[in-house]
Amino acid sequence: MEFVIKISQFLLSLSLLIVLHELGHFIPAKAFKTKVEKFYLFFDVKYSLFKKKIGETVYGIGWLPLGGYVKIAGMIDESMDKEQMAQPPQPWEFRSKPAWQRLIIMLGGVTVNFVLAYVIFVFVSFFYGDTDIKIDSLKGGYLIENPVLLDAGFETGDKVLAINDQKIEKDSEIGQYIIGAEQMTIERDGQEKVINLPENFLGQLSDEGSKNLFRYRYPFIVESVPDTSANASADIQPDDIILGIGGKKMEYFDLFETELQNYKGQTVTAEVLRGDETITRDLKVTQEGKLGVFRLIDAKRFTELGYYEVTRRDYSFGESWVAGGTKFTSTLVNYWSQLKAIFNPSTGAYKGLGGFKAIYDIFPDFWSWEAFWKLTAFLSIMLAVLNLLPIPALDGGHVMFLLYEMVSGSKPSEKFLERAQIVGFFILIALVLFANGNDIFKAVTR
Structure with missing residues (x-):
């Protein structure tokens, strides 16, 4: 039953994000009178689970749940339709449109993902508010059992006061700022102490595998x-x-x-x-x-006994737009920091890179709409940022070449774009294999 609940949340979130992302390409393409040949949820390698042609577009569901796509006529994409590209350009094709229109079409997907994440954070703030634990209220500090934290110098009973120069007041802020942390200020026996973290701290955490970092102490x-x-x-x-x-x-x-x-x-x-x-x-x-x-294990009971203080903040509808913006910004900055750490080999953060199983694992094994929407907002930001990477075959690769065209006034040749698409495709395959290979390696070794 737990598997059914987790996989249902995973597939629902993934499907929602894919459809809306591709809709972000589809709407401006249609607005600029560009022919869209296909609109697919998941990939239809060899065959489709469902398809129906409406107007000039075939709408369908593929069997391979690794993403989705819209096939826009006259565009060099993952379909590598060389036969179409060999024909003279037609006015309804992508390649015939002005560069600024093509840029809007290509940025449509990530724009929808960013807007979606912001809107979700707004409504999550409005309906659920914010619940957190004040650091200075923790009776007995944190329970430290993770070997990486122990080796770094943490001890049970420590309270976290700051990460780098960021003062920490709420428990949830630790997970937000620990990525990229170089030092942490803690309180131990009434005295402040600075703990310098090793450069490969994130890599060590990934090797150790435990998700238990700073845990509450209970009676x-x-x-x-x-x-x-x-x-x-x-x-x-x-x-x-x-x-x-x-x-x-x-x-x-x-x-x-x-x-x-x-x-x-x-x-x-x-x-x-x-x-x-x-x-x-x-x-x-x-x-x-x-x-x-x-x-x-009862948070309400522990609060009554004075082991920590739970704070609750509710927002009006107007206040939710500000609170949602704050959450959106902090999540975006946090994920960007994580991505930079992954591409810096010295941090060892690449060891924590995961694929579809890693995404599946972040969903709880019980149904919670609050958790579902928060995770969907995070994944929407993740999808947008990854798609903006300047890798051919991703939206960011197309945007990179379009910006070059707009600045230089010279359009890259279609032959060059075809080769760049092939290179980008192999880069993506390598990244996907590495990320999902990491999942398999962790599952086998742990």
Whole structure:
């Protein structure tokens, strides 16, 4: 069931983005009376799942879900229709249109992606508002278990104060600014400390593979005790808070995980808070160092107990346009920083480059419209930025040659454009193979 939910979100988001991106090319092409021969969601290699001709355009759905396309007459694209290009130019063809019209047609897709992302962020702000955790409210700081963070000098209990020169006030800002970070300022035992990060920090995180970086510290609250547990008859009830074992007080669950290793296969006395009363119970510890109880993970309960403070900000419809713009800008800047890091070999960030599985993995295994729309907005920005790269066969490659034509007054020959398209196609294939190969490598090695 979890697979069905994740793949449904993945395909719905991908389909929406592809159709709207191609619509961004289609609308100006039609507005400038340019013939559009095909409009496809996914690629129709050899055959189509569905197709129907309406007017001069064939609309269809291909079987290969790696993207989509519009085939514009008289344009050198991935179809490499040399027979058409060998004929004299016709007034309805792309190559016969003025350069400024061709530029608008080529920029239409990424423009729609940028506008779509902004609009989504606006309505997400309006309908869901912003919920976050204040850094200075974190009781006990962060739990640090990631080996890369430990090697860099972080310790459990640290609070993040700044990344580079950017002051960090909310938990969500850590993920936003950590890409490209060179140093982080933390608070440890009431003292500020600067931790310099290695140049290949992102590469190390990718090699390690864990997504757990800065985690909250929770108390040990009992959710339930299964009938199969060795402590099923130990009078441990839901919502009991285990305060310590063996005479040691422990405020956070991560401390129990370590201490229980000293009592494997033994019985230990636990101090338990039930309501306003503190009681003791003798609990059996398994050979694996576990108590055999399910612990409660409840943000509302942790907030009530003072372990952190959750902030909530709601926006009016007018305010949402400003809030959406802020989110759009920060996401765009953050992704651009990530892309620059990927193309800088010394950072090792290229190791984290992923393909379709990586995109699939970012969707939650439960249905959340808020998460779906936020991820769709991010992917829309990602699609726009990648399409603007000056690689022949991408929109950015076509734009590069059009700008050259407009500045120099000289149009590159069709033979040159055909060869450039072939080179760009092989570059794209190499990038796709590398990204998806990374996915396969990670799946096999981890």
